[in-house]
Every structure is written in structure tokens, then in C-alpha cells.
Amino acid sequence: KQEVTQIPAALSVPEGENLVLNCSFTDSAIYNLQWFRQDPGKGLTSLLLIQSSQREQTSGRLNASLDKSSGRSTLYIAASQPGDSATYLCAVDGDKIIFGKGTRLHILP
Amino acid sequence: ETGVTQTPRHLVMGMTNKKSLKCEQHLGHNAMYWYKQSAKKPLELMFVYNFKEQTENNSVPSRFSPECPNSSHLFLHLHTLQPEDSALYLCASSQGGRRGAYEQYFGPGTRLTVT
Secondary structure, three states: OOOEEEEOOEEEEEOOOOEEEEEEEOOOOOOEEEEEEEOOOOOEEEEEEEEOOOOEEEEOOEEEEEEOOOOEEEEEEOOOOHHHOEEEEEEEEOOOEEEOOOEEEEEEO | OOOEEEEOOEEEEOOOOEEEEEEEEOOOOOEEEEEEEOOOOOOEEEEEEEOOEEEEEOOOOOOEEEEEEEOOEEEEEEEOOOHHHOEEEEEEEEOOOOOOOOOOEEOOOEEEEEO
């Protein structure tokens, strides 16, 4: 049974810092992995999707990597801004779609 | 309107009521999804539809009844719910079905409270 873990559960960093969010999964038989952000009381916004054959994807200040063999993905955020404050979720699409519990990120102005 | 819309945004219902949630996508996508987000639990996929056909039902109790009349509309009919069904219900859509290169786009959700 696939398990998806996101560590840390919460993170506070000063504005301007680069940071890395982690997502680990137990079953490497996946089709893709998607990163989302969720603002309080809102739906999810897609950030990046990495297919199983890919190693990384980039969009603006965001870079997501995927290492299937080790069951890990990272989301790198460069030059963080207060507007980046949100909960970041990863979702693994394998036999089922399984979400992590998320990392609650707070960027301090 | 653009994107994925959901109505109502908030719903309070008694355990004996019958109500329906509506989702509409304006993205020309072919797949639609219902998710449940409970406090302190990961997001859970409930149902998947692809080209109006249900392709997944993840052991959801029969008191939740989905309906997909066309690729743009998705409903979730609710009846005889329990207080533990209180949650944020999210709808999503994607160009193609699961297991591909298709990102999912989410609506804002319906906050459901069962009293």
C-alpha cells in the first residue's frame, strides 16, 4: 500500500531564502507525481507535474525533482516571497492517487 | 467563467436531508474527479470519471452518489449523511485520465457540515 510522507509538517523561513520541501513515497511503481499549493479554505493550485520518466520540472522560481528509485521528490523554491506562504501538497499517481498531508510554509516578511 | 467552479460553496445539512453538489469545468477537459478533504487527514480521491464513464470508485459509501451527465458537469448527490462526512469536497478536472501527463485543476470546494 502506497504511503506518502511530507516532512517537515510546517516551516517558517525569512523572505528571500531558498528552501526545499520533501515528499517521500514507499512504492516506486508510479506514473507521475504532482505538486500543489493550497491557500487556507481554498482549492488546490497545480504547480508542477513530473512524469515517471522525467527527473525534474521547472516553472519560474520552482523546481521539482523526482528520484523514483529512492522514492523521493523535492520542491525547490528560490528567493522565497511572502506570497509563497501556503500549504504545499504532493500527490503520487500509481495504483491509486495518494496525497501527502502537506507542508505548511510561512515566509516571514 | 473560467476554470473549475463548484456550487454551493457552503452547505449545512441534517442527517436526513438530501442535497447535491455541483461541479462545472470550462477547460474542455475529459476527466473529472471528486475528492474529500477532512481536517488533519490527507486528501482522499473518491470518484473518477473519464468521458462521462466512471472509472474509479474508491470504496465510497453508497450515501454518496456521483453523476456525470457530460464531460463538463459532475454532481455528487448526498443522502443520509453522518457527522463524520463533514469536510471540504473538492472537484477537479484534467485533459486526460489518470496515469498520464495531465495536470489536475481544482475547484474552490464545497464546505459541507452535517448536523
